[in-house]
Amino acid sequence: MAVESAIGSKDLxxxxxxxxxxxxxxxxxxxxxxxxxxxxxxxDWHGDVTTGAVAVVRPRTTEExxxxxxxxxxxxxxxxxxxxxxxxxxxxTPDAPASQxxxxxxxxxxxxxxxxxxxxxxxxxxxxLQDFKDKVEDAGLxxxxxxxxxxxxxxxxxxxxxxxxxxxxRYGMTRxxxxxxxxxxxxxxxxxGLSTLRKDNRGIDLKQLFIGAEGTLxxxxxxxxxxxxxxxxxxxxxxxxxxxxxxxxxYRRARRDCCDLMSAFEFMPPIAFTLAQEAIPDLAMPMSAxxxxxxxxxxxxxxLVDIEDLMHRFxxxxxxxxxxxDGVVATSRSQARSLWLFREGxxxxxxxxxxxxxxxxxxxxxxxxxxxxxxxAAIAARLPDCTCVSYGHVGDGNVHLNVLPPxxxxxxxxxxxxxxxxxxxxxxxxxxxxxxxxxHGIGRLKKPDFLSRVPATQLHxxxxxxxxxDPSGIMNPGCQLNSSADS
Amino acid sequence: MAVESAIGSKDLxxxxxxxxxxxxxxxxxxxxxxxxxxxxxxxDWHGDVTTGAVAVVRPRTTEExxxxxxxxxxxxxxxxxxxxxxxxxxxxTPDAPASQxxxxxxxxxxxxxxxxxxxxxxxxxxxxLQDFKDKVEDAGLxxxxxxxxxxxxxxxxxxxxxxxxxxxxRYGMTRxxxxxxxxxxxxxxxxxGLSTLRKDNRGIDLKQLFIGAEGTLxxxxxxxxxxxxxxxxxxxxxxxxxxxxxxxxxYRRARRDCCDLMSAFEFMPPIAFTLAQEAIPDLAMPMSAxxxxxxxxxxxxxxLVDIEDLMHRFxxxxxxxxxxxDGVVATSRSQARSLWLFREGxxxxxxxxxxxxxxxxxxxxxxxxxxxxxxxAAIAARLPDCTCVSYGHVGDGNVHLNVLPPxxxxxxxxxxxxxxxxxxxxxxxxxxxxxxxxxHGIGRLKKPDFLSRVPATQLHxxxxxxxxxDPSGIMNPGCQLNSSADS
Numbered sequence: 001m002a003v004e005s006a007i008g009s010k011d012l013x014x015x016x017x018x019x020x021x022x023x024x025x026x027x028x029x030x031x032x033x034x035x036x037x038x039x040x041x042x043x044d045w046h047g048d049v050t051t052g053a054v055a056v057v058r059p060r061t062t063e064e065x066x067x068x069x070x071x072x073x074x075x076x077x078x079x080x081x082x083x084x085x086x087x088x089x090x091x092x093t094p095d096a097p098a099s100q101x102x103x104x105x106x107x108x109x110x111x112x113x114x115x116x117x118x119x120x121x122x123x124x125x126x127x128x129l130q131d132f133k134d135k136v137e138d139a140g141l142x143x144x145x146x147x148x149x150x151x152x153x154x155x156x157x158x159x160x161x162x163x164x165x166x167x168x169x170r171y172g173m174t175r176x177x178x179x180x181x182x183x184x185x186x187x188x189x190x191x192x193g194l195s196t197l198r199k200d201n202r203g204i205d206l207k208q209l210f211i212g213a214e215g216t217l218x219x220x221x222x223x224x225x226x227x228x229x230x231x232x233x234x235x236x237x238x239x240x241x242x243x244x245x246x247x248x249x250x251y252r253r254a255r256r257d258c259c260d261l262m263s264a265f266e267f268m269p270p271i272a273f274t275l276a277q278e279a280i281p282d283l284a285m286p287m288s289a290x291x292x293x294x295x296x297x298x299x300x301x302x303x304l305v306d307i308e309d310l311m312h313r314f315x316x317x318x319x320x321x322x323x324x325x326d327g328v329v330a331t332s333r334s335q336a337r338s339l340w341l342f343r344e345g346x347x348x349x350x351x352x353x354x355x356x357x358x359x360x361x362x363x364x365x366x367x368x369x370x371x372x373x374x375x376x377a378a379i380a381a382r383l384p385d386c387t388c389v390s391y392g393h394v395g396d397g398n399v400h401l402n403v404l405p406p407x408x409x410x411x412x413x414x415x416x417x418x419x420x421x422x423x424x425x426x427x428x429x430x431x432x433x434x435x436x437x438x439x440h441g442i443g444r445l446k447k448p449d450f451l452s453r454v455p456a457t458q459l460h461x462x463x464x465x466x467x468x469x470d471p472s473g474i475m476n477p478g479c480q481l482n483s484s485a486d487s
Numbered sequence: 488m489a490v491e492s493a494i495g496s497k498d499l500x501x502x503x504x505x506x507x508x509x510x511x512x513x514x515x516x517x518x519x520x521x522x523x524x525x526x527x528x529x530x531d532w533h534g535d536v537t538t539g540a541v542a543v544v545r546p547r548t549t550e551e552x553x554x555x556x557x558x559x560x561x562x563x564x565x566x567x568x569x570x571x572x573x574x575x576x577x578x579x580t581p582d583a584p585a586s587q588x589x590x591x592x593x594x595x596x597x598x599x600x601x602x603x604x605x606x607x608x609x610x611x612x613x614x615x616l617q618d619f620k621d622k623v624e625d626a627g628l629x630x631x632x633x634x635x636x637x638x639x640x641x642x643x644x645x646x647x648x649x650x651x652x653x654x655x656x657r658y659g660m661t662r663x664x665x666x667x668x669x670x671x672x673x674x675x676x677x678x679x680g681l682s683t684l685r686k687d688n689r690g691i692d693l694k695q696l697f698i699g700a701e702g703t704l705x706x707x708x709x710x711x712x713x714x715x716x717x718x719x720x721x722x723x724x725x726x727x728x729x730x731x732x733x734x735x736x737x738y739r740r741a742r743r744d745c746c747d748l749m750s751a752f753e754f755m756p757p758i759a760f761t762l763a764q765e766a767i768p769d770l771a772m773p774m775s776a777x778x779x780x781x782x783x784x785x786x787x788x789x790x791l792v793d794i795e796d797l798m799h800r801f802x803x804x805x806x807x808x809x810x811x812x813d814g815v816v817a818t819s820r821s822q823a824r825s826l827w828l829f830r831e832g833x834x835x836x837x838x839x840x841x842x843x844x845x846x847x848x849x850x851x852x853x854x855x856x857x858x859x860x861x862x863x864a865a866i867a868a869r870l871p872d873c874t875c876v877s878y879g880h881v882g883d884g885n886v887h888l889n890v891l892p893p894x895x896x897x898x899x900x901x902x903x904x905x906x907x908x909x910x911x912x913x914x915x916x917x918x919x920x921x922x923x924x925x926x927h928g929i930g931r932l933k934k935p936d937f938l939s940r941v942p943a944t945q946l947h948x949x950x951x952x953x954x955x956x957d958p959s960g961i962m963n964p965g966c967q968l969n970s971s972a973d974s
Contacts (some may be wrong), residue, residue: 117739117853118884162688170747173686176663189944198883199660199849199925201649201699202937203967206948208695212688229743252604256716257790260657260747303744304800305792313791362686366604396685397605438686450689457676461693461956468955469948480690 019075023055023101026071031057031064041102044093045086045149048355052097053080060107062182062190062221069219069474070188072101078474079103081215083125083157086149088358089443091161091214095478103219105156112222114139119227120179120196125156125220141227144171144263148347156220162212164439169395170263171228174211180224181207186217186470196224209465214441215476217469231263231300235311236336239327240291245369247295250323251394254297257314261305264298266343268391275349275389276342283345286328286338295324295394296343298336343391350389350402355414357403357421361429362438365397375401375428382424383417398438401425422449442480450480506562507542510588513558518544518551528589531580532573532636535842539584540567547594549669549677549708556706556961557675559588565961566590568702570612570644573636575845576930578648578701582965590706592643599709601626606714607666607683612643612707628714631658631750635834643707649699651926656882657750658715661698667711668694673704673957683711696952701928702963704956718750718787722798723823726814727778732856734782737810738881741784744801748792751785753830755878762836762876763829770832773815773825782811782881783830785823830878837876837889842901844890844908848916849925852884862888862915869911870904885925888912909936929967937967 024032033041033056043050054077059065072079082092082104094100108126115121116139123132129150136143145158147165157163159181163174171177180195193207210220241247247267254262273289299314301307311329318324330336350356363371376388385406392399403421405414426436426449442450451459462481466473473482511519520528520543530537541564546552559566569579569591581587595613602608603626610619616637623630632645634652644650646668650661658664667682680694697707728734734754741749760776786801788794798816805811817823837843850858863875872893879886890908892901913923913936929937938946949968953960960969 115851115853117735118851119742120851162692164686164688168686172663173688175692176659185944185948189947191944191948192942193945195920195922196851197849197922197925198852199651199655199880199885200922201651201660201924201926201928202922202941203929204696204700204704204949204952205649205662205698206945206952208698209691209952211692211695213691217691229746248604255606259716259788259790259792261792301746303746304797304804305746305748310791317791362684364602364605364607364683365685366602393686398686433682435682435684435687435689437688438684439688441688442690454689455679457672457678458680458693460676461672461678462691464955465691465693465696465952468951 019077020055022075023057023071027057027068031059031068033058041082041085041104042094044090045088049090049093051094053094053100053102054098056102056104058104058107062184065103065184065219065221066188066190068103069184069186073188073472073474077101078477079219080476081105081156081160081219083154083160084128084149084152086153087157087161087443088360088440089437089445091441091443091476091479092157093444095444100477105154105219105221108221111135115196116140118196120224121227122194122196122222122224123155124222125154125159127155129153129155129158136227137230140230142230143225144228145174145177148344155223159211159220159223160213160215161441164396164398166264166266166393168393169265170260175208177225178207178211178223179226181210181220182222183210183218183220186472186475191218194222194224212441214443214479216466216480216482217475229302232302233307234298234300234336235307236330236339237297237311237315237327238286238339238342239295239297239324240287241293241295241323242291242325243369244293244372246323247293247394248366248369250295250318253318253323254314255395257317258299258310261299261301261307261310262297263300264296265394266296266391267394268294268296268343268346269389270294271387271389272342272346272391276345279345279348279352280341283341284338287326291325296339346389346391350404353404353407355418356405357418357425359401359422359425359436360398360438360440361401361425361434361436362396362398363429363432363434365395367432368394368397368399371428371432371434372399372401375425378424378428379403379421383421386417386421396438444478447480506564509562510542510544510558514544514555518546518555520545528569528572528591529581531577532575536577536580538581540581540587540589541585543589543591545591545594549671552590552671552706552708553675553677555590556671556673560675560959560961564588565964566706567963568592568643568647568706570641570647571615571636571639573640574644574648574930575847575927576924576932578928578930578963578966579644580931582931587964592641592706592708595708598622602683603628605683607711608714609681609683609709609711610642611709612641612646614642616640616642616645623714624717627717629717630712631715632661632664635831642710646698646707646710647700647702648928651883651885653751653753653880655880656752657747662695664712665694665698665710666713668697668707669709670697670705670707673959673962678705681709681711699928701930701966703953703967703969704962716789719789720794721785721787721823722794723817723826724784724798724802724814725773725826725829726782726784726811727774728780728782728810729778729812730856731780731859733810734780734881735853735856737782737805740805740810741801742882744804745786745797748786748788748794748797749784750787751783752881753783753878754881755781755783755830755833756876757781758874758876759829759833759878763832765839766832766835767828770828771825774813778812783826833876833878837891840891840894842905843892844905844912846888846909846912846923847885847925847927848888848912848921848923849883849885850916850919850921852882854919855881855884855886858915858919858921859886859888862912865911865915866890866908870908873904873908883925931965934967
């Protein structure tokens with residue numbers, strides 16, 4: 001990924017070839033951002049990459065998105081759709097500053113409808129996930145999508161990346177929450193599919209194509225979602241285990257014993273405590289940091305089911321059987337919050353240690369401990385000075401196996417270790433037939449690794465679909481499959 | 488739909504133009520069925536329509552399916568994929584006997600893998616749903632897809648129609664159970680996507696296209712599914728209510744009070760009892776048949792949750808509040824079975840009364856009573872001698888609003904009433920923005936009604952995708968979008 005210094009139109013264009021006046025003429029000065037303000041749309045979430053764009057276009061309505069697509073198209077430019085710009089694989093970061101226009105959905109923030117009677121809602125692509133969750137809660141219901149970036153990520157990005165998060169084991173990925181989509185297609189036409197029908201088998205389900213497409217087939221402008229009853233009662237426990245493999249055994253038992261009432265089952269290594277305290281120094285230790293593996297378990301529900309009693313009886317059984325060695329159960333919302341702080345602080349602590357390899361892989365659930373063991377051993381053999389931090393969502397077979405270089409290295413030495421670590425992890429992953437993107441998508445960052453592994457039949461089909469829907473290749477060139485015009 | 492009398496190759500072909508020898512030469516006599524035996528593949532489930540086909544090809548492996556597709560293609564013929572032939576919209580019934588070859592998956596019945604540790608399984612398209620459910624149960628797990636035809640429908644058909652059924656409100660449609668698919672594409676290549684990974688965000692999710700495509704984009708040869716823990720404890724209740732609108736209120740309350748442990752919530756009219764007893768004369772009445780509406784409620788779970796107690800406390804509350812007027816709770820599996828017999832007997836009873844309009848519509852959940860009331864009033868006004876039977880899946884907003892002509896009419900009079908009733912129901916449905924196919928698909932039967940309603944943008948996209956994947960139009964011509972060659 002080339003790091004560009006040319007930001008915005010001013011540095012790139014002059015005279016008759018400059019498309020910016022045409023954009024402004026077609027869309028009005030209020031919709032088009034140029035100059036220094038463009039930069040923040042061209043820097044990725046981690047701050048690792050800063051690029052540029054012809055301009056940023058910020059429509060307020062679906063019709064304006066359609067207008068913008070037609071205008072950008074007619075000027076021979078291409079489109080990088082962007083939501084909260086919190087993606088982790090550069091899916092919304094332009095890589096061809098001379099031809100790409102960022103279309104930011106950040107002004108389309110309306111929650112069009114929350115229908116408590118139907119357990120459904122319709123929300124625009126630019127709404128911030130947390131704002132939507134709050135409004136749904138105000139209406140007495142629950143939108144289960146929950147992830148670290150929820151305070152700044154936006155609904156359109158959640159849909160376009162099929163976002164996962166911590167509640168997937170109970171409620172599914174974003175795809176399973178979507179009832180309908182409104183999409184502006186590459187020719188500017190509007191696919192109006194905002195139905196909230198629960199069941200609709202009228203042929204091929206077009207909306208599925210746009211979920212996870214990272215803006216390569218169109219711009220998602222609004223989504224209709226399923227809602228759930230509120231999780232009025234939540235029981236949270238942090239548990240110490242003798243080995244990661246015990247976490248899998250524990251998961252299977254919890255899946256059966258707690259039926260469909262388990263809402264999170266995260267595993268963490270002992271170093272989580274150290275990292276969390278590096279980020280949040282006054283974080284109190286809830287239990288001994290000496291166990292080889294930890295699980296953060298959450299059971300939740302509403303109505304007549306006694307969640308606290310369920311957690312109590314479950315833990316009684318697994319402690320008695322020696323599957324869990326020790327544990328703390330939160331007895332209040334604030335105690336539960338501080339247990340989750342370890343999970344979140346661990347992430348912040350890693351960031352504080354500087355650039356490192358972040359992975360987001362998945363393997364079959366039953367092989368998760370074996371994968372972590374083999375991958376960590378391979379890293380230890382090849383990069384003995386690096387530290388592995390493996391954690392994730394057990395029920396989804398989803399591991400974030402991160403590799404932290406030691407302090408005191410030069411920038412190049414760090415980059416070299418990250419590069420090596422990535423290949424070591426991917427090699428082990430390939431032998432498990434795992435996915436090198438469980439949650440985050442392909443974007444631009446993972447495109448080479450994706451394209452070098454995708455089977456020919458699948459690539460052929462993906463290319464045929466892309467050509468059928470976006471024949472001129474104006475939607476997010478450079479992302480997933482296709483090349484950007486000037487890269 | 489023309490009812491054809493020409494069955495099999497013998498009546499249709501003679502001399503050099505006959506493609507059957509070429510088929511047999513390419514595929515061997517064991518794979519190719521011709522003559523009288525072809526008929527059973529060309530008659531629909533209800534026996535309403537009998538057509539013909541050039542031949543039936545019955546491959547035993549995915550490679551043989553690929554070989555068959557290439558051979559049929561090279562002879563200039565087209566393909567109608569078929570599973571258990573239990574579809575209700577003629578999606579698997581040929582309509583161009585001179586050019587279509589039925590490819591039946593009935594010999595591909597292997598359950599390739601059940602992995603209890605991963606809560607997943609891989610099964611071939613020709614396996615009968617019930618057989619698969621039984622094998623999964625033997626492995627200590629549960630495959631939640633449950634529908635009337637489960638004793639004869641096949642997995643490939645379930646996937647290709649995105650089958651629904653009675654457990655959708657808890658476990659989702661077939662789409663939500665699919666982890667991966669193996670598909671033979673129209674060019675004969677094999678899309679190998681049988682991964683059992685729970686989370687995999689490597690770009691556009693190709694398998695989604697084939698779910699619900701009714702064989703118009705390729706032939707599903709195997710599927711990887713999620714499994715659930717067994718529903719060890721099941722509580723079933725039949726409840727009498729004062730009005731259908733009370734069923735909606737009851738559903739909302741059950742959704743909250745019983746969390747995610749509710750597995751079925753079906754509504755039925757009082758005539759259900761009459762119809763069920765017409766089909767099963769010795770069926771004992773479990774309660775008074777005088778209530779205006781009935782609900783069949785099921786709560787189920789495994790492990791530590793006390794399902795019986797939950798049902799008891801739930802019913803106590805709703806009886807006390809007068810929302811439920813009366814009810815019976817099954818205290819054994821066989822009692823539960825006999826409560827479900829009313830639901831099933833009601834269907835058989837309708838069939839016994841002769842040809843009638845069967846619909847499969849959905850509307851927003853909260854508007855379901857209003858829709859039923861308006862549609863039944865419109866039928867009563869237009870066809871006063873007909874009887875409406877409205878029942879279905881409340882949580883999905885899915886109604887089967889059927890219209891039964893009186894006895895003693897001529898065949899033409901019955902057909903005319905069915906025709907009129909369909910248009911009356913569809914007109915009311917359109918005003919609710921409902922779907923005229925909630926579960927059953929489009930096939931050939933609903934194609935005209937689908938095409939006359941589908942918005943231009945959606946049709947354009949569907950056509951573009953069809954052309955991209957099946958440019959020569961050999962996959963199930965006549966179904967969903969496209970026309971069959973000789974129709």
